[in-house]
Amino acid sequence: MQVQQTEPLGESAISNAVELAVIGLGYVGLPLAREAATVGLRVVGLDRDPRVVDGLNSGRSHVDDVSDEDVRRMLAAGFVAYTDDDCLTRAQTVVICVPTPLNGDGGPDLSAVTAAVHAVAGRLRRGQLVVLESTTYPGTTEEVVRPLLELESGLRAGQDFALAFSPERIDPGNTGHGLRDTPKVVGGCTPSCAARAVAFYGKLVDTVVQAKGTREAEMAKLLENTYRHVNIALVNELAVISHELGVDLWDAIRCASTKPFGFQAFRPGAGVGGHCIPIDPNYLSYKVRSSLGYEFRFVELAQEINRRMPEYVVRRAQDLLNTAGRPLHGSRVLLLGVTYKPDVADQRESPAVPVARLLRQREAEILFHDPHVPEWCVDDVPVPRVDDPMAAVAEHDLTILLQDHSSYDLPALADAARLLFDTRGRIFRPGVEVL
Structure with missing residues (x-):
């Protein structure tokens, strides 16, 4: 009362x-x-x-x-x-x-x-x-x-x-x-x-x-x-x-x-x-x-x-690699941006975690870069971090842009990457797959 x-x-x-x-x-x-x-x-x-x-x-x-x-x-x-x-x-x-x-x-x-x-x-x-x-x-x-x-x-x-x-x-x-x-x-x-x-x-x-x-x-x-x-x-x-x-x-x-x-x-x-x-x-x-x-x-x-969106992202990534003549199994996949939103260090409920987990289940080799995250673990297992994303995108079979931090030079990354899957809708040019 x-x-x-x-x-x-x-x-x-x-x-x-x-x-x-x-x-x-x-x-x-x-x-x-x-x-x-x-x-x-x-x-x-x-x-x-x-x-x-x-x-x-x-x-x-x-x-x-x-x-x-x-x-x-x-x-x-x-x-x-x-x-x-x-x-x-x-x-x-x-x-x-x-x-x-x-x-x-x-x-x-x-x-x-x-x-x-x-x-x-x-x-x-x-x-x-x-x-x-x-x-x-x-x-x-x-x-x-x-x-x-x-x-x-x-x-x-x-x-x-x-x-x-x-x-x-x-x-x-x-x-x-x-x-x-x-x-x-x-x-x-x-x-x-x-x-x-x-x-x-x-x-x-x-x-x-x-x-x-x-x-x-x-x-x-x-x-x-x-x-x-x-x-x-x-x-x-x-x-x-x-x-x-x-x-x-x-x-x-x-x-x-x-x-x-x-x-x-x-x-x-x-x-x-x-x-x-x-x-x-x-x-x-x-x-x-x-x-x-x-x-x-x-x-x-x-x-x-x-x-179910992380599973869809991984399926699209697998299709992209298949089109390029590579299986997801054994491929080196670089994840760019693992926080839940741009330009913060906050990782709470970030979809990067289920994406990484699904890639691991399919036996892809995953690495990551995020300017705000010095160390990252998925299911208590550390994910290796690359120091130079520009050099790394040229060395990996597939790069997945999960978070578009403002510090990323997206056009330059797109030019250097072997394959780039943009889940943020930021890079519209030939050769880049967009969600």
Whole structure:
């Protein structure tokens, strides 16, 4: 039952030396802590990994979008990272930014969230604001987080403390949109909770969008990424169909993109990777399946299509070698770019892994190059790295461009390669196979 309250919860009930504590100092939590420190808030961070904590306290960043210089400025502003939960006691606001991977059943693994909530509950004080930013299914804040906080603290959300959900919208490597100029969606358990959360995020971002409640804010995050997941699956299936029909899908996308309304371009690839698109739609599928008893068919189909793209890429690679008179078995194959998106070091859910695994199963000899990845293992087996991609493409039977990092001179690589398979649609010239 929600407790309605007409006046926002104030911060006068607590007087602490810290205005923000961030739990989870990864790709979401660390940029949030940086922005808060930049605007003058007193910030502490909590992370279970002592290597992360030691690195940050020594001025070293482990996140692509946060530089070492950024961390040094945070430290100069008073930021300290901890592994000890006691740092939460002094905070006016606590924001939870821990991972929510998939469990064995395909649903969200909330163990990190519940561990963070237990840590907060044991130190919860009247007047504090608690915000969950970790992506999850609609209902998590009300059905999981709120009961744990209230049961263990004896306090009531909306009366004694404020509780809200605000989905993270971090896009690693995006230099055009950062935390400040990306609108922040906020949903509170009660109107007073929402007011507190809106006021807090208003210090950090230019635009705060208030959702009707926590469930709507949770659904907004899943809608954003499910939209992308489904549309990427559409163009991935079109890539397969278009190749069989003799249609240049890339040119069709270029032409369709000239329409000034009613169309947004999505492009095919070797699969989908990263922290959001391959993972987040599963939370919604899980919720539909567990609560309603049937499947979210759009998401299930998109997952099926996107999961089979690495196999399609390897099949196309095999056909390309066969046409050149070489079997895939025993061929030397160079993979260029093994991260999930250009110009970052992030390898989470990268389709390069299943592509490499399938090539190994077919007994091809694989090597890789990536300017952002000094070492790479697939199934705990190291993949040899070449130092000079320009020289290597001339020595390998086939080169597969999996990620188009800006440091690659793609025309020059195409000229030097024996065979080049471009899965990114960047090199259109005779002799180059394009997905």
